[in-house]
Amino acid sequence: MRSVPKHLEVSIWRGDSAGGYFEDFQVPAQKNQTILDVVSWIQQNEDATLSYRYACRVGMCGSCAMMVNGVPRWTCRTHVNKAMKGNRLEVAPLRNMPVIKDLATDMDVFFDKWVKAEGVHHPSKTREDVIEPITGDNIERAKANAGIECINCAVCYAACDTVRGNPNYLGPAALQRAWTVYNDVKDAGKRAVLAAVSGRDGCHNCHTQGSCTLYCPNDLDPMGAIAGLKRATIAAAFKKEVG
Amino acid sequence: MIQPHRKHPLWFAHILHRLSGLALALFVPVHFFVLSKAVTNPAALDGFLHWAESPLVKLAEFGLVFLLAVHIFGGLRLLALEFLPWSGPRKTLAAGAVAAGFLISVTFLLRAI
Helix, strand or coil, X not given: CCCCCCEEEEEEEEEECCEEEEEEEEEECXXXXXXXXXXXXXXXXXXXXXXXXXXXXXXXXXXCXXXXXXXXXXXXXXXXXXXXXXXXXXXXXXXXXXXXXXXXXXXXXXXXXXXXXXXXXXXXXXXCCCCCCCCCCCHHHHHHHCCCCCCCCCHHHHHCHHHHHCCCCCXXXXXXXXXXXXXXXXXXCHHHHHHHHCCCCCHHHCCCCCHHHHHCCCCCCXXXXXXXXXXXXXXXXXXXXXX | CCCHHHCCHHHHHHHHHXXXXXXXXXXXXXXXXXXXXXXXXXXXXXXXXXXXXXXXXXXXXXXXXXXXXXXXHHXXXXXXXXXXXXXXXXXXXXXXXXXXXXXXXXXXHHHHC
């Protein structure tokens, strides 16, 4: 069994969008400890001005993701042993988003892209209509189900080098949402979805590097969803449904 | 230095496809220039072909064949990944593309030496 060191050597990024630096801390090691526990310990015991974001602590809310030793992770569900290199942890704000302060990023641009990708419900019925039953063996329903557990944590967005290269690229989370909406039998906006994702900043910008699918903490497959959108937009283009 | 989040098979497959494509794009103009000598200067072409028989050039050609093969199979991998209704990273496809690239280029090398 691995011996537990007394202290962890932790570097925490401090600063804002103008720039910053890594500050070193020594954090008492515990047998069971998440990355979020480590960051919280520093904020509660070493420096109360350290800024970071979290809410539920159980992997539901998607607010605590950070770069841990260069890899995006949900910090509340990541055991220190899983991410540690030797005795060291380096915790930084998520990539591809402006930093507000320290470990907290401005996620506005990330959420704005969900709307840009038409990742919103387009009603096909009114409240007066009878609720249409959709059974579990419905093929579209199965495709939609594959993406609905997304918790908007932006881990995939931070992992994506295409977003890095083109800040206007809609990104894996928004495109996966668009694919989910596209497969919703009750959604009336399929053409609008395809039009929104077929532009130069849409699904065809994806280089299939697979970091989104690899790092998704909920084991979702945004890369597969984007491939689905690629097929759907190409089929629609042949039918002259989208330009 | 490769950033930590990039250290996984699909990213390596991506960069191999990109770099092999760039290298082939640089090679093709040279290739056509040499071929054009058959019309403009046959003696120079014969001289070049004689030089191309040397072992070092054969080894370089092995690299070239590998780049071409891995680029073709890498492209087929992408087409399969994106146009067939599959999900997941399909790392075996990436490994298969590299293996097929080696198979063809090593076969070329064995026949050349």
